[in-house]
Amino acid sequence: MQQLAFLSPALIVLVAVNILPVFYTIATSFQSLHLAYPGRNKFIGLGNYISILQDSRFWNSLGLTLTYVAGCLTIELILAFCIALLLAKQTKGVGFIRGVLLLPIFLTPIVVAFLWRLLFSPSLGLLNYFLAFFGLGPYEWIYSPQQALPSLIIIDIWQRTPELVLIIFTGLLAIPQDVIEAAAVDGASPWQLFWNVKVPLIKPILMVGILFRVIDLSKVFDVIYILTRGGPGISTETLSLYTYTMGFSFLRMGYASALGMILFAIILLMSFIIVRWGEVDFE
């Protein structure tokens, strides 16, 4: 009883801020709610969901979101492994390097977005300026429909790879040295050592890292909103951006709630697969 009393402030906040809005959103997703016409609101069953399935802009945003998640995650994982393995061999200045690596994570998304906006400018940007010395460019970066999504992936790689580096690095340090030595004595090649010994050993912690990255990447919003607003056209309009536009620009809250529920379902499904397949143990 006393435990519950101590927990109650947190529980009340949790219910008010997290749980209630979720149920409210579920309810709204079955309504036609348009914020400018609150009087016309009515229950329309699966109407919003059926419209969404026929909405080409939704499929576009879903495709972009999945491409973005897959693109960022793959490259970040490869880079993070390379950096972490190098870092594990390093004996001097590990703390310093680790600190520097972590710097981008500390920046708020708005700062990151404006920073890269300056770098990406086709006419005044530093990137094109420096690339010109190597005879490259000028590139349009976030200003062209083809280059915009890759440019956004570059930003996330720059900012978020360190997160995975840290997780993998910690995992590598925790591997018992005798296992590695035993494998080496048995004649394992460096690749076998990596793939058959190290990776399986750090898999549980790695999967937690991947899980967090996937959830984060799936709901990416701030940086894209500031940099491209989903443009040019709808070439970078991810699912959460589309949801935002539908809800807060077009005021179609019913439709936006349904989109939100779909994004929620997708994230839930992906998380479930990762937890199952990665044998993540939260205990």
Next chain:
Amino acid sequence: MKKHNLTKRALFVFLVVALVGACSGLVLAGDIDWRQAEGTSLFVALNKHVYADALQQLIPEFEELTGIKVVSEVYSQDEYMNKRLVDLSSRAGVFDIVMMDQAVVQYARAGWIEPLDGYINDPTLFNQEAYALDDFFPSLLDEGTVDGKIYAIPVAGETQVLYYRTDVFEEKGIQVPKTFDELYETAVALNDRPNMAGILLRGQKIHTAWNSSGFVWSYGGRISDDPMNPTKAAFDSPEAAEAITMYAKLLQDAGPLGAGNYTWYEAVSDFQQGKAAMYLDASVFMGDIENPEKSLVAGKVGYAPMPAGPAGNIANSLSWLLSMSSSSKNKKGAALFLAWATGKETSLELGVATGVFGRKSVLESDAVRNKYPRAWSEAVLSSLEAPKPEAGFPRITEIDEWLDIYGGAVNATILGQRDAKTNLERAAAQMNKILSESQ
């Protein structure tokens, strides 16, 4: 000793005269009782804008005049739009005065903002003669009028003008273009990418909507069927297609690299850095472009009215406006604030400080004309002369969807995804569906 006394007396007489003068000045400035809401408080929510910054500086004067305590907050645009929507639609009533934009129709019809005619016609709140409603530019006042009622008062008007580099034009011996065909030829002739683009225009989806509407009108097209109460899109006409083709051609053949995602932010920075010869956009950027601390081209810029199309030169205009929240708990104080902030004197003071205007008298005043380039105020007056056939943004609740759909069609044309006709026809069909559903 005697002499000293005399000085003292002279000083006293002077003080009395000055005091009486000041008091009578105050009375003349507005016969209304400014202190009728003394002791109350107001929350003024502002969008980041030169006008907002300047207004904030003057607010202590209002507090002194009325005894009303004012809290004012300036938010960045995206944050502001969200806060305004949440506060007004939920009727929380935190904000008393809000800065308003094209969302005015949505807000007015939803009943979130107060119709102001009743206040303006109340002689205890507005001194008709001193306030002079007819001093506002009609096209700007129309922006805040919904279904025949004034819901918002224009404070920072803008219209389309052509910025050009006088030094470049002189060096090349080129005349300032007066028509869109001349504009295209000049832009192509001056185009020297990546050093200097021929012309800058906004290309980003939402941002193209306002700018390209002026093109459509000048080519004889229309955006919607009924200027006051649109029921159908009209931008699928051959005239509109021709106008949008020109808009896209200018950017494709003489615009900056990546023009398809250019907002005013990129365009103004490029122009300030001397990366473009011409720039057709809202008149409000003169302040940034002529600021020698930010701009390399200050003092080297000429101003011309909107170029003419086959149907003449019809520039778009818009205005930031001030509105009163319907959920305000201090409507009398809010009305006094509007009377003060949009009155002749404060408007002039703000106009001189920043170059913004909603009233003719501000733009025609010597103080403004002497401080800012004369060519600019003349270009603005000339661009504002031709009456617009429709409001700067269609008078519909679904304004954001129009921005997205119509702007999307212009943007797709700029990016070379299909031609203007196809894009506009598709967009019109989408828009008609939305408009028929909202009836």
